[in-house]
Amino acid sequence: MKTQIVDPSYPNCPVRNVIGRIGNKWSLLVLLTLNSSADPLRYKELEQRIPDISQRMLSVTLRDLEADGLVARRAYAEIPPRVEYALTTRAITLLPHLMALVGWAVDNIAGILADRQAYAQRAK
Numbered sequence: 001m002k003t004q005i006v007d008p009s010y011p012n013c014p015v016r017n018v019i020g021r022i023g024n025k026w027s028l029l030v031l032l033t034l035n036s037s038a039d040p041l042r043y044k045e046l047e048q049r050i051p052d053i054s055q056r057m058l059s060v061t062l063r064d065l066e067a068d069g070l071v072a073r074r075a076y077a078e079i080p081p082r083v084e085y086a087l088t089t090r091a092i093t094l095l096p097h098l099m100a101l102v103g104w105a106v107d108n109i110a111g112i113l114a115d116r117q118a119y120a121q122r123a124k
Helices: 014-022 025-037 043-049 055-065 088-124
Strands: 071-076 082-087
Touching: 014 025, 025 043, 025 055, 025 071, 025 082, 025 088, 043 055, 043 082, 055 071, 082 088
Parallel strands: none
Antiparallel strands: 071 082
8 A cells, every 4th residue: 555655856845745645536536525525424425426436446545545634534433333534624725726626627628638539640
């Protein structure tokens, strides 16, 4: 399990250490999914809301986000055990930036897909 991304040449670089962790497909989706709910979500609820993520990747992603202080995990001593996940205050400060990125992606996806197709045609 990857607990920290550190480039030996730049061990204190925030871009490599922070963006490298949250910049993957699953971390962003988990953060945005947790943000879409008014209440904390259980593991199965996250799994249902992100149907193409494997159980292993969801577990690893949640652990990584928890290690970075972006997701809070709360376990209840019940039978069966209940665990809920929610955004932390730190993650909430990140949300405006993520939402700006989402907005940019929505605004630009048509052009990006057209450019990809044109590039693929030129590359043949």
